[in-house]
Amino acid sequence: MSAGPADETSTPVGRVLVIIPTYNERDNIEIIVERTMTAVPSANILIVDDGSPDGTGKIADAMAAEDDRINVLHRKAKAGLGAAYIAGFDWGLAAGYDVLVEMDADGSHAPEQLPSLLSALQRADLVLGSRWVPGGRVLDWPRSREILSRGANLYTRLALGIKLGDSTGGFRAYRRAVLESIDYQAVASEGYCFQVDLVWRALEDGFRVLEVPITFANRERGDSKMSGSIVREALLMVTKWGAQHRLDQARTVLRGRPASAGRPRGRR
Ligand SMILES: Nc1nc2c(ncn2[C@@H]2O[C@H](COP(=O)(O)OP(=O)(O)O)[C@@H](O)[C@H]2O)c(=O)[nH]1
Ligand SMILES: [Mg+2]
Numbered sequence: 567m568s569a570g571p572a573d574e575t576s577t578p579v580g581r582v583l584v585i586i587p588t589y590n591e592r593d594n595i596e597i598i599v600e601r602t603m604t605a606v607p608s609a610n611i612l613i614v615d616d617g618s619p620d621g622t623g624k625i626a627d628a629m630a631a632e633d634d635r636i637n638v639l640h641r642k643a644k645a646g647l648g649a650a651y652i653a654g655f656d657w658g659l660a661a662g663y664d665v666l667v668e669m670d671a672d673g674s675h676a677p678e679q680l681p682s683l684l685s686a687l688q689r690a691d692l693v694l695g696s697r698w699v700p701g702g703r704v705l706d707w708p709r710s711r712e713i714l715s716r717g718a719n720l721y722t723r724l725a726l727g728i729k730l731g732d733s734t735g736g737f738r739a740y741r742r743a744v745l746e747s748i749d750y751q752a753v754a755s756e757g758y759c760f761q762v763d764l765v766w767r768a769l770e771d772g773f774r775v776l777e778v779p780i781t782f783a784n785r786e787r788g789d790s791k792m793s794g795s796i797v798r799e800a801l802l803m804v805t806k807w808g809a810q811h812r813l814d815q816a817r818t819v820l821r822g823r824p825a826s827a828g829r830p831r832g833r834r
Contacts, residue, residue: 575608579687579741580664582609584680585654589644591671592620593787599629599636602669602677606684609667612657614639614650647736647791648753648760655745667739672785675737679780683739690776691744692768694730695737701779702732708784711792718800722762725808731777733765734758734800740768747771757796759803766807 584602615623623640630636639657658666669675686693696702718734748767
């Protein structure tokens with residue numbers, strides 16, 4: 567589906583699907599969906615629930631029964647944020663959406679800032695909501711999480727040689743062409759690493775990536791699913807890709823050929 571003239575079911579960038587992955591977000595899901603529909607009434611929503619034991623999926627079904635803009639994808643068991651987004655992207659592309667948005671359920675990403683992301687998408691193919699560019703902020707985040715996020719982004723910039731302030735964040739808007747190009751189904755990682763992988767693939771496929779400042783708030787209700795294994799995975803994978811990338815650059819220089827535009831295929 568192309569981005570035709572705006573009507574009540576589309577924005578200037580076309581039809582938008584906001585994908586919200588959930589695991590045990592019973593106390594957050596209704597609030598985040600309402601805020602999203604108020605902020606961008608023309609957007610549709612896809613909740614991807616991994617069989618939350620706390621009944622989040624049932625609440626989502628009840629909301630979907632009341633409003634055609636809300637859809638629910640039920641998956642059997644907790645399989646991680648990355649796998650939930652892959653299923654959500656598959657669903658959204660098959661349903662013909664022009665723009666696919668990633669957003670957390672816990673209120674850390676403010677739906678009221680979605681219009682700013684969508685507006686920037688008029689000049690880009692992928693827009694990242696960024697905590698670490700001028701104007702970006704974090705509220706009430708434990709110092710340890712802030713240090714981890716800043717450190718992870720610094721490390722990613724150095725290892726991969728990319729200039730982005732916040733490549734680990736999960737509040738973003740993709741034009742469908744990006745997802746059609748980057749083979750996201752092959753991304754096996756979770757959390758931070760999943761986000762870095764997607765943006766790196768987009769850059770290496772030549773898409774325009776823009777960052778817009780966001781205010782990121784710590785979750786008020788429910789528990790974080792962040793874990794040490796997610797951090798270790800990100801560190802390991804980014805190091806591996808970085809080493810491979812540098813090796814490829816060195817090989818190119820030694821052979822005296824111009825740098826290839828393609829991403830090192832071996833890392834997939
Ligand atoms: N479907 C699904 N959603 C998940 C999973 N893990 C985390 N989420 C959701 O992903 C979003 C971000 O997770 P969160 O726990 O807030 O991570 P944090 O912000 O890094 O502390 C929230 O909406 C979670 O409910 C998962 O395994 N499956
Ligand atoms: Mg969170």
